[in-house]
Amino acid sequence: MNERIPAHIDIYVRALGREQALAFILKFGGTLLYLSDSPGKASSAAQMVGAAGVRAIKDELRRRNFVNDQRVKVPVANKWAAGELARNGLNKSEIARMLRTDIATVRRWINGGGWKKGNVDQLALFED
Numbered sequence: 001m002n003e004r005i006p007a008h009i010d011i012y013v014r015a016l017g018r019e020q021a022l023a024f025i026l027k028f029g030g031t032l033l034y035l036s037d038s039p040g041k042a043s044s045a046a047q048m049v050g051a052a053g054v055r056a057i058k059d060e061l062r063r064r065n066f067v068n069d070q071r072v073k074v075p076v077a078n079k080w081a082a083g084e085l086a087r088n089g090l091n092k093s094e095i096a097r098m099l100r101t102d103i104a105t106v107r108r109w110i111n112g113g114g115w116k117k118g119n120v121d122q123l124a125l126f127e128d
Contacts, residue, residue, distance in 0.1 A: 008075045015056035016049055022084045024049060029076040082109045
């Protein structure tokens with residue numbers, strides 16, 4: 001699995017660290033979150049990563065010039081999460097169940113195959 005962290009996930013990894021970013025993305029991935037400047041106890045994000053964690057995410061978003069850093073859509077990031085979970089010792093079946101993804105897809109992600117390439121016998125449309 002590729003060690004490079006995709007840019008849309010790097011925000012959370014820099015703000016929270018790898019382990020906490022993984023847990024945050026697994027819990028909130030695909031949702032729209034409101035990140036307050038002064039998160040309270042009612043904030044689900046603050047309950048998970050603390051007020052300091054929420055502020056760290058906001059600081060990272062501001063550093064990257066996000067226009068609206070209060071409402072953020074957390075990426076799903078299943079491919080990256082699969083690699084992190086495998087690195088943490090989970091087997092492919094456990095990862096597939098956790099991510100609700102087909103095991104063949106998880107196997108392809110972890111073995112570095114990426115997405116299906118299509119028919120290799122088909123001629124290229126554009127030559128380099």
